[in-house]
Amino acid sequence: MKLKNTMTAVAALALLLPVAACSPSAPKDGAESQTLNVALPTHAWTNAIKESIPEFEKASGIKVALTTFGEDQLSDQYNVKLNTKSKDFDVMMFRPPQDGKLFVQNGWLAPVDDYLKKADAGYKWDDFLPATVDSVTVDGSVYGAPLITEQEVLYYNKKLLAEANVKVPTTMEELEAAAAKLTDRDKGQFGFLSRGQLSASVTQFSSFLYSFGADFDNGKKATLDTPEAKKAYEFYGRMLNQYAPPGTTEMNWIQAMPIFAQGKVAFYTDVSSLSPNLDDPSTSTVVNDWGVAPFPAGPAGSHPYNISAWALGINAFSESKDAAWKFMEWATGPDMSLKLQQKGQSLARASLYSSAEGTKGFRDDMIAAIKTSTAPGVAVGHDRPLVVKVSEAREIIGKPIVTGIDGGDVAGAIEEAQTKYQQFLDEETKA
Amino acid sequence: MSSKRLAYPIFRIVMLTVVVMTLVIPFAWMVLSSFKSNLAITDPKQLLSFSPTLANYETVFGVADFLPFLINSLVIGLASTLVSLVIGVPAAWVMARYQMTKSSTGVLVARIIPTISLLIPWYYIFAQTGLAGTYTSLILAHMFVSLPLIVWIMLGFFEQLPIDLEESAQVDGLTPIGAFWRITLRLSTPGLATAGILSFIFSWNNFMFALILSSAQTRTLPIALYNFISYASIDWGGLMAASVTITLPVCVFALIFQRYVVAGLTAGSMKG
Numbered sequence: 190m191k192l193k194n195t196m197t198a199v200a201a202l203a204l205l206l207p208v209a210a211c212s213p214s215a216p217k218d219g220a221e222s223q224t225l226n227v228a229l230p231t232h233a234w235t236n237a238i239k240e241s242i243p244e245f246e247k248a249s250g251i252k253v254a255l256t257t258f259g260e261d262q263l264s265d266q267y268n269v270k271l272n273t274k275s276k277d278f279d280v281m282m283f284r285p286p287q288d289g290k291l292f293v294q295n296g297w298l299a300p301v302d303d304y305l306k307k308a309d310a311g312y313k314w315d316d317f318l319p320a321t322v323d324s325v326t327v328d329g330s331v332y333g334a335p336l337i338t339e340q341e342v343l344y345y346n347k348k349l350l351a352e353a354n355v356k357v358p359t360t361m362e363e364l365e366a367a368a369a370k371l372t373d374r375d376k377g378q379f380g381f382l383s384r385g386q387l388s389a390s391v392t393q394f395s396s397f398l399y400s401f402g403a404d405f406d407n408g409k410k411a412t413l414d415t416p417e418a419k420k421a422y423e424f425y426g427r428m429l430n431q432y433a434p435p436g437t438t439e440m441n442w443i444q445a446m447p448i449f450a451q452g453k454v455a456f457y458t459d460v461s462s463l464s465p466n467l468d469d470p471s472t473s474t475v476v477n478d479w480g481v482a483p484f485p486a487g488p489a490g491s492h493p494y495n496i497s498a499w500a501l502g503i504n505a506f507s508e509s510k511d512a513a514w515k516f517m518e519w520a521t522g523p524d525m526s527l528k529l530q531q532k533g534q535s536l537a538r539a540s541l542y543s544s545a546e547g548t549k550g551f552r553d554d555m556i557a558a559i560k561t562s563t564a565p566g567v568a569v570g571h572d573r574p575l576v577v578k579v580s581e582a583r584e585i586i587g588k589p590i591v592t593g594i595d596g597g598d599v600a601g602a603i604e605e606a607q608t609k610y611q612q613f614l615d616e617e618t619k620a
Numbered sequence: 621m622s623s624k625r626l627a628y629p630i631f632r633i634v635m636l637t638v639v640v641m642t643l644v645i646p647f648a649w650m651v652l653s654s655f656k657s658n659l660a661i662t663d664p665k666q667l668l669s670f671s672p673t674l675a676n677y678e679t680v681f682g683v684a685d686f687l688p689f690l691i692n693s694l695v696i697g698l699a700s701t702l703v704s705l706v707i708g709v710p711a712a713w714v715m716a717r718y719q720m721t722k723s724s725t726g727v728l729v730a731r732i733i734p735t736i737s738l739l740i741p742w743y744y745i746f747a748q749t750g751l752a753g754t755y756t757s758l759i760l761a762h763m764f765v766s767l768p769l770i771v772w773i774m775l776g777f778f779e780q781l782p783i784d785l786e787e788s789a790q791v792d793g794l795t796p797i798g799a800f801w802r803i804t805l806r807l808s809t810p811g812l813a814t815a816g817i818l819s820f821i822f823s824w825n826n827f828m829f830a831l832i833l834s835s836a837q838t839r840t841l842p843i844a845l846y847n848f849i850s851y852a853s854i855d856w857g858g859l860m861a862a863s864v865t866i867t868l869p870v871c872v873f874a875l876i877f878q879r880y881v882v883a884g885l886t887a888g889s890m891k892g
């Protein structure tokens with residue numbers, strides 16, 4: 190009898206536990222239509238706009254609920270939740286180069302063309318940098334407002350250059366000569382550094398490719414084996430093989446940037462948005478010694494990428510699209526853009542780089558580099574192939590880079606990559 | 621002669637060093653780094669000589685506010701383990717005593733399915749029932765993994781226990797369930813400890829389920845770790861301090877229950 194009671198109690202407890210445990214949850218469904226769910230990455234922009242959100246809530250009467258995730262985790266959220274037509278978020282910050290084509294093809298992003306037509310004249314859509322507008326446009330429709338822009342630039346260590354009496358290079362040839370002069374393995378000092386990891390290297394290699402007069406493809410045909418592309422592959426691989434610290438084939442910016450920040454490397458090509466790390470005394474020993482220059486010119490001139498790394502879009506399944514647009518219009522409008530730019534963000538509106546107010550938070554050499562890079566006819570609007578399965582393409586394209594760094598047979602690797610990439614493109618256009 | 625006698629101790633010491641170093645170095649690096657500034661972490665010269673700082677721990681419990689995540693992880697880990705034990709242990713006993721091989725194979729299938737393939741249907745079901753983001757959804761999801769784990773550990777354990785004990789208990793007047801409750805369960809403490817701790821550690825470390833199924837209120841520690849990695853900058857010091865904070869409770873937990881766990885893992889081989 191006693192035993193039976195105990196067993197009943199245990200069973201009852203087992204049934205109750207999950208129910209009791211769910212009490213502190215918050216139901217998030219559209220019960221209150223005026224709550225806007227905004228999904229953002231952990232990014233300096235997110236931190237900067239957070240403080241201003243109460244102003245928006247007050248002016249619009251819309252309550253904003255923010256969720257933030259790491260970059261890749263945010264992408265995972267979208268991939269799982271939007272697959273089930275989730276209404277969990279209304280406004281979504283996304284990465285046009287990496288996710289844009291996929292999200293549009295899956296019908297997850299709502300086009301904003303109609304909103305742009307109706308938008309207030311003060312919003313000034315034509316102020317956005319053309320290359321960034323391209324990155325959120327698919328088949329003639331606009332799917333978001335560009336936020337953060339990024340260009341590839343040449344970081345250099347002023348102290349090392351002065352010691353060796355080397356000028357800041359403006360061409361690839363000068364860069365190689367300077368890197369050779371500044372490499373002193375016995376002292377643990379190296380001339381050049383850039384990303385060398387299979388997939389991560391592709392974006393930083395892209396500017397080299399464009400500046401040698403090549404591209405990944407022409408939309409249908411792979412162009413990795415043109416004479417220009419071959420030269421770019423050989424150059425990038427050779428630079429990292431001969432003048433860079435060991436182990437570059439495992440390096441993304443996470444590994445490479447700290448080596449430059451420790452003052453051990455003379456030249457480092459990477460994205461402009463990394464510069465706050467170099468200015469922070471808690472992560473950098475080169476706070477007073479680093480400089481930045483526009484991307485050096487190759488045989489075809491200087492053609493760094495200029496991309497919209499992040500954009501704001503609207504979930505196609507959202508039931509509060511009008512409110513979502515209101516938030517987007519406010520967050521990417523001229524006033525808020527200026528405010529965030531002054532907090533150190535590099536935003537996509539052209540006017541910000543020509544006014545003294547917009548460039549207040551920037552170093553002179555950074556502003557000069559950005560301006561040179563974003564001038565019409567210089568910048569290229571993509572830093573990776575414009576395809577749906579970006580990760581797969583990057584792994585194919587990165588192979589010859591890694592082969593080059595390891596000192597292997599680059600020509601053979603290019604041939605193989607060209608064949609594979611062509612097959613990849615054929616399948617992608619078929620689908 | 622003497623060289624032969626020396627060979628084994630030397631081999632032993634070398635192998636032990638290699639194995640211990642492989643296991644300990646990453647852990648030691650993590651603990652050391654948690655007391656360094658970000659600059660010292662990336663400077664190989666300051667590997668062992670550096671000026672220690674507590675700033676990273678201040679970040680973890682101050683700015684990053686890890687306490688709620690710690691509580692969430694504890695609630696989910698303990699609840700999913702307890703409920704799984706309550707359901708799984710009697711189930712395993714029945715399967716062991718009545719040779720229900722089809723049922724036990726069925727449970728095993730749940731372990732074989734890659735859990736990532738379940739995330740989309742789960743999220744869909746939980747979102748439709750209004751449970752998405754609640755403790756309940758996370759506990760149920762974790763139970764999907766911990767329940768089969770517990771059933772299989774206990775299954776092997778019960779099969780090793782001599783059935784004579786239960787039979788003589790029944791001769792003395794106990795029902796089969798009474799014999800299970802008063803005799804078998806008391807003898808199974810090592811197995812219960814092993815199953816419980818492994819299930820808890822799984823839940824504590826699980827990232828995938830919590831990433832999709834948790835909300836801002838129910839976020840667990842592994843997800844919160846990623847707060848230290850933001851676009852174009854990583855707070856290595858904070859990340860390492862947070863990792864130590866996450867690892868420490870499990871270490872303490874494991875040390876306390878260690879003797880039971882070891883006994884549980886070797887119980888079968890001892891009896892034969």
